[in-house]
Amino acid sequence: MPAGTRVRWAVVSATSVALVATGCGSSGNGSGGGSSDASKTFSYQSSEPQNPLQPANANETGGGRIVQNLFKGLADYDPSNGKLRMQVADSIDTSDSQTFNVTLKSGWTFHDGTPVTASSFVNAWNWAANTGNNQINSSWFGDIQGYKDVHPDSGAATTDKMSGLTVQDDTHFTIKLYNKVSYFPYKLGYVAFSPLPEGFFKDPAGYGQKPVGNGPYQFVSWDHNSQVVTKTFANYQGVDKPKNGGVIFKMYTTAEAAYADLQSNNLDVMDQVPPSALANYKNDLGDRAIDAPQGAIQNVGFTLYQADWSGQDKAKVRQGLSMAIDRNTITTTVLQGSRKPASAWVAEGVEGYKAGTCGDFCNYNPDQAKQLIQQGGGVPGNAVKITYNADGGHKEWVDAVCNSVRQATGVNCTGDPKTDFKTARAAITGHQIDGMFRTGWVQDYPLNANFLADVYRTGAASNDTGYSSPEFDKLSTQADQAPSIQDTATGYQQAEAQLAIDMPAIPLWYYRTNSGFSTNVQNVTFDSFGNPAWTQVEVKG
């Protein structure tokens, strides 16, 4: 669907103007204080899952958000502040940041009535990590000792059990890691670490179509390409007991269609309004509009593996280019306020986020930009290309960034579109590009380590720039070994400071959730993953 072509009657009624005046642009709650009916379901904009509904196989939003609601792991993140909170686990203790002792709460059951035990976790993880089961999220288990036996780089697994996982009894098990990772519990909030019931292992494919979990909602039906229906699980033991009767995930191909349904109350809550509605949605929806921060950042990375960009002085050129980008103007005009200028490599709202790590290098200053580029020996050929995928709505801002760079420094900057996301990714990971490329990071878990270690560490799986700094690696490792998560977060802040010196990627802006809800629901808030606090949504009675 071509975006930005939506024709809209720009008639705004007097009432909605008044509503805008009184309260829009908040992080969205709109709890009008009306009565609610806890047995009623609400509908949510979704898309057809790309994979069977298995926790370790859901890495795209369509399947991921459904699995997230059907399953609940040891811990999750409090939607209001992003902090880790215990769910099935009573505690996850460690004395050395390498061995973790897990104690489970009792009383949890799966939707089929079988109890959730330590084995439910250990068996699920062993299965998910096993190469033979082709789970897309299997690498999440890479920290655990014995992962390399169940998931060798090539060939079949030599065993089906990771040696690092030991079940003591029904409510206790231990996790031993290869290295010290103080923040490992943060990873455990990811849906891949969900427990699985006994029945799953007999028929994984069947369970992929009809999942049985232990989460707040239980699976009712999957009408392919149309909807997935869930209902509240009466025996749910989590701290976030549902205040509604269930979620109906309605499949939409386009955000435009979902937005039209939201406006006519056929859809209750949606992900993100389409770009064509960004300028108007606050007028359209009044106090039902949502504008909330997200744990995601947009960057422009450099091909540091190329000789042109690898020299020591080139850091100055990169800093200069960063200073040549007028983030404020671009976010307010081209992106219509749907992003917030970045001042660090970690997104705001994330544990360990520290504003201003990028320092002056993230402030628009054409004079200094020119100077720095000159000091660094200039941009090779005085021209640079920014590679991006043309199917993601990036053209407008890439062109704007290039304009900004051209006007500020005279460096000839052009966009280099690749047909789609796949093609762009293949070119980036295959090192078939030149100069700069669009990159971004959406949090896996709301801790700054996720934005730093996974992207900038030497050889990290998502280190597309080829950045390798002994200093950064050293600080990261130190942070990993810190005794507490708090210390880890501070440690990673020190590592982040190194990025300002080396500038392997330019932070541009943070994503935001621009969404809204229908008149049928209230108490809708969004977390930093861009998901609503599902269980807290109230359906009006």
Place this chain on the structure above:
Amino acid sequence: MGHYVLRRVLQMIPVFFGATLLIFLMVYTLPGDPIAAMFGDKAADPATVANLRHKYYLDQPLWKQYLHYMGNIFQLDFGTSFTGRPVSEIMADAFPVTIRLALVAFFFEIFIGLPLGLIAGLKRGSIADTLVLVLTLVVISIPVFVLGNLAQTIFAINLGWVTATVQDSTDITQLILPGLVLASLSLAYVARLTRTSIGENLRADYMRTATAKGLPRRTVIGRHLLRNSLIPVVTFLGTDLGALMGGAIVTEGIFNIAGVGNVLYKAINQKEGPTVVGIVTVLVIVYLVASLVVDLLYAVLDPRIRYA
């Protein structure tokens, strides 16, 4: 006649193979690895990628993949999508939806387009004629997505007469608006085609003869004029039925209808080879059958057309 039909059916075989081969090559040689793309922004795990490529037969040379695919098709096995669903099941879900939508659109083409063309053609130069010409020109010049979004905004969001998207595709009343949008372009063509054809045939000798014989006007127009004028229109309608089936991508997107267009759009985006080739293969068959039916209809409309 029997000979002719047999020959036409036999001709369909190479067309079928050629079309599927082309589609297969186009989908499977597109740049980008669908398996790696499943991992999104994250780096793909090489061991899992290798396993999945093997599972979906993607680690074989292209010609082997094609033979494998065609071999399966003859056992009516269209393969499996990445969601683990058989493609045949996906098609069984999607095609009825699109067929319903296409039939609603087809209905509008015939029962609005033809009468409009008839009125305009019979009364050339009249106000009605001018009105039809202007209206169809407007419709032809507006892209479908503009028309669709406009209709959605006016009738669903502003007036609230219908739901903004189709909630239940088995409810024909909900398909009226998207059907009308889908039909709009072809409807305009049908009206204009009919108008021209009628205008030409009005001056034909047989018309004068029929009128001179003293036949009632209804018979003259209904049996003589319309029948002869319909040949180009039927040709258009026949091929258009195929186009409606495959070309509903935009309309289905706007009204969120889970039909072939929607599934195809998603499958192309994800480079899900089996789904794309499967759907297009069926669409090719629909086209072939539709054009065969059109050719056979010629003989019914005009007995002078004989098939040897």
